[in-house]
Amino acid sequence: MADNKDNSTQQEAIENAANKKETVNKSASSAPSTRQADTSKKSSGNGLLWFVVLVIFLLVIGMAGAGYWYYLQQSNASQQTSIVQQQQLSQFNAIEKERTAINASLREVTQTNEALKNSLNELKSKNDALDIQLKSTLEQLNNMEGRRPADWLIAEADYLVRMAGRKLWLENDVRTAILLLVNADKRLKSLADPSILPVRAHLAEDIQTLQQLNPVSQSSVALALSGMMAQIDKLPLDTFEKPEDSDSNDTQLSESTDDWKDNLAKVWRSLVADFLTIKTIEEPVEPVMSLQAQFLVKEQLRLQLMHAQSAALKAEAGLYQQSLQYALTILNDKFKSGSTQVTGFVNALQNLMGTDVSRPIPSELASQQPLEKLLDSRVKQVFGQGASAL
Missing domain, CATH: 1.20.120 (Four Helix Bundle (Hemerythrin (Met), subunit A))
Structure with a gap:
C-alpha cells in the first residue's frame, strides 16, 4: 500500500510540472505583444521555472531512491518469503511423516484390537464349553452314587x-x-x-x-547245560594207547626140571629181546589224535551245548534237540564210551533230550x-x- 501511494504522488508531481510548462508555452505564444511589457517580469519567471525543474529533478531522484528502496525491500521480502516457504515445506514434510507414522500406529492398534477381540471371543467360547463340560461333569458326579x-x-x-x-x-x-x-x-x-x-x-x-x-524252567535247563560245559575238559578222549605185551612179564625161570623147555625158551627170548621184537595186535589200530585235534573235538562239543542252551532260552525245541543229538554223536565217536565220566555225561544229555523246552505263548x-x-x-x-x- 505504501508503494502505491508513492507512485501516485510521483505521477501527480509530473502532471503538475507538465501543466505548468503548457501554461507558460501558452502564455508565451498567445501574448507576443505583451513580451515587451513583461520583460521586467522575465527574470522572475525563469527563476520560478528553474525552481520547478529543480523540484521535478528532486522528485525524480526521490522517486528513483524510493524505487531502489522498494526493490531492496521486495528482494529482502522475497528471500524471507522463500526461507519461510522452505521452513513451512520442511515442517509440512515432518508433519506428513508424523501423520503417516500415526496412521501406521493406528492401523497396528486397530489390528491389535481386532486380534484381542478374536482372542476374547475364543476365550468366551472356550469358557462356555468349559462351563458346559463342568455342568455335565457335575451331573455325572451326582449320578455316580458313591461308586x-x-x-x-x-x-x-x-x-x-x-x-x-x-x-x-x-x-x-x-x-x-x-x-x-x-x-x-x-x-x-x-x-x-x-x-x-x-x-x-x-x-x-x-x-x-x-x-x-510247559512248566519246565528254561533257565534251569540252561544252567544244567552250563554245568556240563564246565566238565568237557575232564572227559577222556578215545585216543590210541600202546597195548601191553602179555609175554613181557613172563621171564622168570621155573625151578621144576619138567619145565626145561619153557625155561630154555624164556632164556632165548631174553637174549634176543634187544635185537628183534615181534608183537601181535588182534584189534584194529587207530591213528593217534593230535593235541590240536583233541582241542577241536572238545570245542565242537562245547559249541553244540551252547547252541542247545540258546535254543532252550528261546524255546526253540527243534534246534535244541538237533544240537543235543549232534553232541551225543561227538561223544560216541571221539570219547571213550567205556569211561564212567563219558557214560554219566551221555546219560545227562539223554535226560536233557527228553525235556520239552517248547512253550507256545x-x-x-x-x-x-x-x-x-x-x-x-x-x-x-x-x-x-x-x-x-x-
Whole structure:
C-alpha cells in the first residue's frame, strides 16, 4: 500500500510540472505583444521555472531512491518469503511423516484390537464349553452314587493285566504273569458287581491257558547245560594207547626140571629181546589224535551245548534237540564210551533230550480288550479326559 501511494504522488508531481510548462508555452505564444511589457517580469519567471525543474529533478531522484528502496525491500521480502516457504515445506514434510507414522500406529492398534477381540471371543467360547463340560461333569458326579472309589479298582486291574502281558511277551516269565492275572481278578472280585463277571471269565481263561503251558524252567535247563560245559575238559578222549605185551612179564625161570623147555625158551627170548621184537595186535589200530585235534573235538562239543542252551532260552525245541543229538554223536565217536565220566555225561544229555523246552505263548490275552472296554465305560466316560493318562 505504501508503494502505491508513492507512485501516485510521483505521477501527480509530473502532471503538475507538465501543466505548468503548457501554461507558460501558452502564455508565451498567445501574448507576443505583451513580451515587451513583461520583460521586467522575465527574470522572475525563469527563476520560478528553474525552481520547478529543480523540484521535478528532486522528485525524480526521490522517486528513483524510493524505487531502489522498494526493490531492496521486495528482494529482502522475497528471500524471507522463500526461507519461510522452505521452513513451512520442511515442517509440512515432518508433519506428513508424523501423520503417516500415526496412521501406521493406528492401523497396528486397530489390528491389535481386532486380534484381542478374536482372542476374547475364543476365550468366551472356550469358557462356555468349559462351563458346559463342568455342568455335565457335575451331573455325572451326582449320578455316580458313591461308586467312584470302587471303580478305580478297574483301572488297577487293567494295569495288572498290561503288566502281565509285558512279563509274558518280553521276558517269557509265565509264573509272574499268572500271579499278576490272579491279582487283577482279586481286584475285580472285590467290586461285588455282577456286570463284571464276563471280564472275570476271560481272566480265568487266561490264567488256565498259562497254567497249561510247559512248566519246565528254561533257565534251569540252561544252567544244567552250563554245568556240563564246565566238565568237557575232564572227559577222556578215545585216543590210541600202546597195548601191553602179555609175554613181557613172563621171564622168570621155573625151578621144576619138567619145565626145561619153557625155561630154555624164556632164556632165548631174553637174549634176543634187544635185537628183534615181534608183537601181535588182534584189534584194529587207530591213528593217534593230535593235541590240536583233541582241542577241536572238545570245542565242537562245547559249541553244540551252547547252541542247545540258546535254543532252550528261546524255546526253540527243534534246534535244541538237533544240537543235543549232534553232541551225543561227538561223544560216541571221539570219547571213550567205556569211561564212567563219558557214560554219566551221555546219560545227562539223554535226560536233557527228553525235556520239552517248547512253550507256545499266546499272542494276546483274552481279558485285555474286555477290560479296556469296561474301563472306558466305567471310568473314562465318568471322569472325561482326566482318565486318559491311565
